[in-house]
Amino acid sequence: MNVTPSFMQHARPILGGQVNFPVSLAPMVGLSHVALRLMVMKYLPEGAVTFWPTEMLSSWRLQREVLGNTAETYRCASETHLVPQILGNEEAPIAESVKRLVDWGAVGVDINMGCPVNKALKHNYGVALMGDAGYAAEVVRMTKRNSSVPVSVKLRAGLQNDEEFLIRFVKGLADAGADWVTLHPRIGAMKRRGAADWRQIRLVRDSVSIPVVGNGDVQCLDDVFAMLDIGGCDNVMIGRGLAARPWLLWQVGERLGFAPPPGMTGRAPSTPEEEGAEFGKSCGHFLSLLEKYYTFEEGFKRFKFYLRMVCGWLEFGHFLFASTSKAKDYAQLREALEKFFSGPQSMVLRTNLRE
Numbered sequence: 001m002n003v004t005p006s007f008m009q010h011a012r013p014i015l016g017g018q019v020n021f022p023v024s025l026a027p028m029v030g031l032s033h034v035a036l037r038l039m040v041m042k043y044l045p046e047g048a049v050t051f052w053p054t055e056m057l058s059s060w061r062l063q064r065e066v067l068g069n070t071a072e073t074y075r076c077a078s079e080t081h082l083v084p085q086i087l088g089n090e091e092a093p094i095a096e097s098v099k100r101l102v103d104w105g106a107v108g109v110d111i112n113m114g115c116p117v118n119k120a121l122k123h124n125y126g127v128a129l130m131g132d133a134g135y136a137a138e139v140v141r142m143t144k145r146n147s148s149v150p151v152s153v154k155l156r157a158g159l160q161n162d163e164e165f166l167i168r169f170v171k172g173l174a175d176a177g178a179d180w181v182t183l184h185p186r187i188g189a190m191k192r193r194g195a196a197d198w199r200q201i202r203l204v205r206d207s208v209s210i211p212v213v214g215n216g217d218v219q220c221l222d223d224v225f226a227m228l229d230i231g232g233c234d235n236v237m238i239g240r241g242l243a244a245r246p247w248l249l250w251q252v253g254e255r256l257g258f259a260p261p262p263g264m265t266g267r268a269p270s271t272p273e274e275e276g277a278e279f280g281k282s283c284g285h286f287l288s289l290l291e292k293y294y295t296f297e298e299g300f301k302r303f304k305f306y307l308r309m310v311c312g313w314l315e316f317g318h319f320l321f322a323s324t325s326k327a328k329d330y331a332q333l334r335e336a337l338e339k340f341f342s343g344p345q346s347m348v349l350r351t352n353l354r355e
């Protein structure tokens, strides 16, 4: 079934209108790799199309790497609509990175203007670019003139709370040719804590004509529709919440009239207990994907990091975290998972986002 729900008829087209589903996964270092993408993608409803990120990739490193051979750029041949994210501020490395990414399979490239770590601030990339609207627009122009695919920007509310600046900043990006922007409405210093001000998403969308993707603190089904309503955005990008609750894609699809994901029948898990049981299944699947794509060291580290990020949505997640922390290999990890999920578990709708 190929549905375009009425909601999407009002949305501004992303990737030339190929995207017909209003939710996407956020780029996250250590998380938005091939294994997590595939685990989440499994819950994408039949006929739904959305775009998929990578972890942020340094344009200085990419220009020297063989893409597809590094842990951050592993991909599965069946993956489509990949929009990797780059970090950069210089034309030569950006040009070479974009060329390599397009050869690798990118259908769009996203520029990071949100990373708040000290290194980014010191070297004028990530959210530091929000300190200089003119140069940020120049980074978009240099990326556009070296790209055969659409270019988007993921940004924050800014370095300080100044809505007039934010609007001027985004208009500058749009004038420079950005095909869409994603707004995470928290200022740099807030990192990923505190309330994301979804109202600012609407402010931005009302002031430009390109698509605007909203992001920040969306954790459950009602949050998705609340962000669409409050932010008026064209797509809702979810990071931690979608890693913890990948079947959120199925839940959203169900509400919009999409068929279940391929190979799945019935209705999406929705009660706290159904979600708890599904968490166990998706964790097991995720572990298998990590084993398939990564060396033991790479996969094991990523699984533990994943659990640290998502345990908060399980009623007794701290027990799972404690028991899996002791595991030294995959067999022990599986044993801890099986033990924990052998009894009924439940998930909470929302948790305090700390990391």
Ligand SMILES: Cc1cc2nc3c(=O)[nH]c(=O)nc-3n(C[C@H](O)[C@H](O)[C@H](O)COP(=O)(O)O)c2cc1C
Residues within 6 Å of the ligand: 026, 027, 028, 029, 030, 031, 055, 056, 085, 112, 114, 115, 154, 184, 192, 215, 216, 217, 218, 237, 238, 239, 240, 241, 353, 355
């Ligand atoms: C572990 C982690 C790594 C992240 N790495 C990136 C990144 O590489 N690029 C980026 O633009 N944002 C990154 N973010 C921010 C997310 O994309 C997103 O903007 C933020 O988590 C808010 O969305 P959420 O509340 O849905 O998680 C990261 C977030 C987390 C939790």
